[in-house]
Amino acid sequence: MNRYDATGHEAEEQPGAEPGVLRNLPGLTSLQDITEAETELLSDLSAHVLPKLLDTLTFADIQRWHHQWLGHLYQWAGQLRTVNMSKGDFHFAAADQLPRLVSTFERDFLTQLSDLETMPEETVIRYLAQSHVEFILIHPFREGNGRVSRLLLNVMALQAGFQPLDYQLWEENKEFYFKAIQAGVSGDYQHVERLVRDSLTQ
Template sequence: MSKYQLDDSPIYLNGSDVPKNKLDISDAEVIHEIENDLLIEAYEKFLSELNDDTKFDEEYFINLHKKTFESLYDFAGKYRNENMSKGDSQFCLAEYLDSESKRIFSELQQDKYLTIFDNKEDFAKRLAYYQGELIALHPFYELNGRVLRLFCDLLAVFNGYKPIDYTASIDNEKYIEASIECVQFADTTKLEEIILSGLSS
């Protein structure tokens, strides 16, 4: 069974949580290794391309997912068409994905990609808000968390910080707890603490 609950399950191999892929791989460990390798390459690529003119808009966010995983998955860079949930967490309904995504990225543009927040605490608080919104949006079938953390890391570097260190919070599952609170209660308090702790210049 998939770790996600979907109204329909168009992307997984039968009886597994391994997405259908271009390499016909059915081993979960192997596919996860490949995903991690692709993500490392993406960090190098997008960090090297970052500049003062980078626009952190919806197109850029979608392109991160597409360019990172298109060699492996047909669904890379495509918003899901089915409703998805995980445990007791219901992500944004598919019919509202487009409008909610545009709302989030419009707000981020109004915040001038967080350049108006000139101290670490305010920056972390606002970044936690956007990360929480994207966690609840969950626009792609798979690899949402890794791509939105890549997006937020690039935002951090754009604003003069280093990529955020999530290591401890992911290892002890605090990040999962914080994510659940974002989805179920729209509460980013724990996520803000994680980002602030992992943020350095």
């Protein structure tokens, strides 16, 4: 399950568990059990969050989503990670930079939520792509960043008058997706814009 390298107490695995199972509150030891628990809880969270159109959204709200989702499994759910993380040679934002980065993310993207319904479609696509890339590069949580970011994208899409995105294309092209995220480091969002455009429906 754990696809990332990390250091520190949040990287601890559950004693006696299969490799990749993080230390968890119920003491689950199999990858299948922890994956099923995360999937079921995320479904519950999505059913709670998605039907509601929002006037405002803060990063604290996203942290509450994360805690609602994983709070029964992990002690650190909803908290900004305190460990540095990487995937192969690619490093996500340093943990000590997270407070500043999430504040900037809130200012640059979340404060525009109420404007989405009046934006032209191509502006919405750029907004969704850029916000997704920046969220993933920040990687604010120890686990579940990709899934929370997709929930956030769906909330934004609904606010803009679209349906939730179909992520099958993303799953089928994971290598392209990760390279597209990496391109965002230098401000090149066009590849994620392409994924969003191909996944967005009225």
